[in-house]
Amino acid sequence: MKNPVEEISLLLQTDMDAVNTIILQRMDSHVPLVNQLAGYLIAAGGKRIRPLLTLASTAIHNGDMSRAHLLAACVEFIHTATLLHDDVVDESDERRGQATANEVFGNQASVLVGDFLFSRSFQMMVDDGNLDILRILSDASAIIAQGEVLQLSSANNIETSMDDYMAIIKAKTAALFAAACEVGPVIAGGHTGQAEAMAEYGLNLGIAFQIVDDVLDYSANQKKLGKTVGDDFREGKITAPVLYALEKADAEEQEFWTRVINANQKNDDDLDHAIALMRKHKALEQSMGLAQDYADKALESISIAPDGELKDLLKALIKFTINREY
Amino acid sequence: MKNPVEEISLLLQTDMDAVNTIILQRMDSHVPLVNQLAGYLIAAGGKRIRPLLTLASTAIHNGDMSRAHLLAACVEFIHTATLLHDDVVDESDERRGQATANEVFGNQASVLVGDFLFSRSFQMMVDDGNLDILRILSDASAIIAQGEVLQLSSANNIETSMDDYMAIIKAKTAALFAAACEVGPVIAGGHTGQAEAMAEYGLNLGIAFQIVDDVLDYSANQKKLGKTVGDDFREGKITAPVLYALEKADAEEQEFWTRVINANQKNDDDLDHAIALMRKHKALEQSMGLAQDYADKALESISIAPDGELKDLLKALIKFTINREY
Numbered sequence: 001m002k003n004p005v006e007e008i009s010l011l012l013q014t015d016m017d018a019v020n021t022i023i024l025q026r027m028d029s030h031v032p033l034v035n036q037l038a039g040y041l042i043a044a045g046g047k048r049i050r051p052l053l054t055l056a057s058t059a060i061h062n063g064d065m066s067r068a069h070l071l072a073a074c075v076e077f078i079h080t081a082t083l084l085h086d087d088v089v090d091e092s093d094e095r096r097g098q099a100t101a102n103e104v105f106g107n108q109a110s111v112l113v114g115d116f117l118f119s120r121s122f123q124m125m126v127d128d129g130n131l132d133i134l135r136i137l138s139d140a141s142a143i144i145a146q147g148e149v150l151q152l153s154s155a156n157n158i159e160t161s162m163d164d165y166m167a168i169i170k171a172k173t174a175a176l177f178a179a180a181c182e183v184g185p186v187i188a189g190g191h192t193g194q195a196e197a198m199a200e201y202g203l204n205l206g207i208a209f210q211i212v213d214d215v216l217d218y219s220a221n222q223k224k225l226g227k228t229v230g231d232d233f234r235e236g237k238i239t240a241p242v243l244y245a246l247e248k249a250d251a252e253e254q255e256f257w258t259r260v261i262n263a264n265q266k267n268d269d270d271l272d273h274a275i276a277l278m279r280k281h282k283a284l285e286q287s288m289g290l291a292q293d294y295a296d297k298a299l300e301s302i303s304i305a306p307d308g309e310l311k312d313l314l315k316a317l318i319k320f321t322i323n324r325e326y
Numbered sequence: 327m328k329n330p331v332e333e334i335s336l337l338l339q340t341d342m343d344a345v346n347t348i349i350l351q352r353m354d355s356h357v358p359l360v361n362q363l364a365g366y367l368i369a370a371g372g373k374r375i376r377p378l379l380t381l382a383s384t385a386i387h388n389g390d391m392s393r394a395h396l397l398a399a400c401v402e403f404i405h406t407a408t409l410l411h412d413d414v415v416d417e418s419d420e421r422r423g424q425a426t427a428n429e430v431f432g433n434q435a436s437v438l439v440g441d442f443l444f445s446r447s448f449q450m451m452v453d454d455g456n457l458d459i460l461r462i463l464s465d466a467s468a469i470i471a472q473g474e475v476l477q478l479s480s481a482n483n484i485e486t487s488m489d490d491y492m493a494i495i496k497a498k499t500a501a502l503f504a505a506a507c508e509v510g511p512v513i514a515g516g517h518t519g520q521a522e523a524m525a526e527y528g529l530n531l532g533i534a535f536q537i538v539d540d541v542l543d544y545s546a547n548q549k550k551l552g553k554t555v556g557d558d559f560r561e562g563k564i565t566a567p568v569l570y571a572l573e574k575a576d577a578e579e580q581e582f583w584t585r586v587i588n589a590n591q592k593n594d595d596d597l598d599h600a601i602a603l604m605r606k607h608k609a610l611e612q613s614m615g616l617a618q619d620y621a622d623k624a625l626e627s628i629s630i631a632p633d634g635e636l637k638d639l640l641k642a643l644i645k646f647t648i649n650r651e652y
Contacts, residue, residue, distance in 0.1 A: 031479070109478060135452050141448065142442060145439075152434055152438060
C-alpha cells in the first residue's frame with residue numbers, strides 16, 4: 001500500500017517530474033564544487049514533501065501549474081539550504097542513512113553552497129515576478145533563520161520552556177510548510193481566506209510533523225529513520241518528550257536531566273535512562289497527543305478547500321504524519 | 327585632510343544617518359542572540375563603502391533618497407552576511423583589529439545570523455517592491471556565493487590561473503560594488519545606459535579595491551590594516567602578488583611556492599621568503615599596475631554621470647582605493 005506522499009507524487013507525477021527538471025537546471029553552476037555538492041544532495045533524495053505541498057495546493061485551487069513547478073523547486077532550494085547549514089551547526093554526520101554533505105565536502109563548502117542555493121531560490125522567485133509570493137517566502141526565510149538561532153540558544157539550556165519549544169518548531173519547520181502551501185492559492189489568484197486556510201493547514205501540519213520527528217528521535221526503528229536515535233539528546237536539544245518528562249520529574253530525576261542537558265558528554269546509559277524516564281511518565285504518548293492536537297487543527301484548516309481527490313490526500317497526509325515510523 | 331569616503335559620508339550625512347537607523351531597526355529580532363551578535367557587528371563598524379555607493383549613485387541621478395536609504399541598508403546586510411560566513415569559512419579570528427563574530431559567538435551563531443541578515447535583506451527589497459532591483463541584488467547574491475565556492479576550490483591549488491583569480495574577485499567583491507551602484511539610476515528611473523555605466527563603475531572599482539586588498543595582505547602596516555599581514559598566505563589563497571611571483575619563478579622558486587601553497591602549515595620564515603620573492607620579481611608593483619588598469623576603467627565608466635561635487639568625489643574614491651594604506 002502506498003502512503004499519501006507517494007500517492008500525491010503519483011497523481012502529480014508529470015508536475016513532480018517538471019519540478020525535478022527545474023531543480024537540476026537551476027542547481028547548475030559554472031563552479032565545479034557547487035555542482036558536485038548539489039549532485040550529491042539530489043542523489044540523497046528525500047521525501048520532497050514541501051514541493052509536493054506547493055504543487056497540491058496550486059492544483060487544488062486550479063492555479064497555473066507551470067508557475068507552481070518553479071516555485072515548488074524554489075521551496076525545495078530554501079529547504080535544502082537550511083539542511084546544509086543545519087548539519088554544519090549540529091555537526092551531523094548522517095542524514096537519511098547517508099553521510100551528510102558537510103561530512104563529505106566539509107563545513108566550508110556546505111556553508112557556501114547553502115548560500116548559493118538560498119540566493120538561487122530568490123532569483124527563481126524574481127523570475128516568477130509576484131511580489132506577494134516574494135513576501136511569503138522571504139518572510140518564511142527570515143523566520144526560519146531566527147528559529148534556528150533560538151534553537152541554538154536553547155540547546156543545553158534546562159530553562160527552555162514548552163513555549164520556547166513551540167516557538168522554535170513553528171519557526172524552523174512549520175513556517176516553510178505554511179509558505180509552501182500558501183503559495184498555491186496566491187498563484188491561483190484565490191481570495192485571501194483560501195491563502196490563509198492553506199497557510200494554516202501547512203503550519204499545523206508542520207508543527208505536528210516536527211513533534212513526531214522529535215518523538216521518533218527517542219523511539220524510532222533506527223534503520224527506517226535513517227538517522228541515529230538519540231541525536232537530539234546528544235545535542236542537548238530540549239524537545240517535547242524531554243519537556244513532558246521534566247514536568248513530572250522528582251528531585252533525583254531533575255538532577256539527572258540538569259546534568260545530561262547541560263553536559264556536553266553523554267553516554268549510552270544516559271540515553272537509555274532518559275528513555276526509561278520518558279516511558280515512566282508517558283512523555284512520548286503526551287508528545288503524540290500534542291502532535292494530534294495540531295493534526296486536528298490542520299484537518300479543520302483544510303475544510304474550506306475545494307473537495308476532490310487531492311483534498312482527500314492532503315487529509316490523509318495529516319494522518320500519515322502522525323502514524324509514520326520514520 | 328579627509329579621504330573621499332569621509333567626504334562623501336559628510337556630504338550625505340543626513341542620508342547616512344537614515345541608513346544607520348534603518349540598519350539598527352531591521353537588525354532587531356525577538357531572538358536575543360541575534361541582537362547580541364548584530365549589535366557586536368554594528369559596534370565593529372567598518373567603512374560602509376557599499377551603502378555609500380548606493381546613496382551617492384542615487385543622489386547623483388536625483389533619485390528618491392528614502393528608497394536609497396532602505397536599499398543601502400539592504401546592501402550592507404548582504405555584505406555583513408557574507409563577512410560572517412567568510413570568517414567562518416576562513417577560520418578568521420580578527421577583522422579590522424577586532425575579534426571576529428565567530429571568535430566571540432561561535433561558528434554556529436555566525437552561520438545562522440548570516441542567514442538571518444541575508445533573509446532580512448530580501449524582506450527589505452520586497453518592501454521596496456521593485457522587481458528590477460530585486461533582480462540586480464538577487465543576481466549579485468548568487469554570484470557572490472559562487473565566487474566564494476570558487477575561491478574555496480582554488481585555495482591551496484597551485485594550478486589556479488590569473489583568469490581564475492579575476493573570476494573570483496569579480497564575483498566575491500566586485501559584483502556587490504556593481505549592484506550597489508546600479509541600484510541608484512534604477513531608483514531614479516534613469517535610462518539603461520546610466521544603470522549600465524554605474525554598474526561598470528562599481529565593478530571596476532570593486533576589482534581595483536580587491537586587488538589592492540590582496541597587495542596590502544603582503545605589504546600593509548599591520549596596525550593600520552587591522553588584520554594580520556599574511557592571512558591570505560597562511561590560508562593558501564592564490565592572489566595577484568602570488569601569481570606574478572609565480573610567473574617569473576625559477577625552478578627552485580616554483581618548488582617553494584608549490585610547497586607553501588599546498589601545505590597547511592606555513593611558518594613566518596616562509597612568509598618572509600614569499601615577500602622577498604615578490605620584491606625580487608616586482609610582483610606587488612605589477613599587482614598595483616593591474617589595479618590601476620581597473621581604476622582607469624572605473625574612471626571611464628563614470629564619465630557619463632551628471633557632473634557635480636558627487637561625481638568628483640566618486641572619481642576621487644577611485645584614486646583613494648589605489649593609494650590607501652589600509
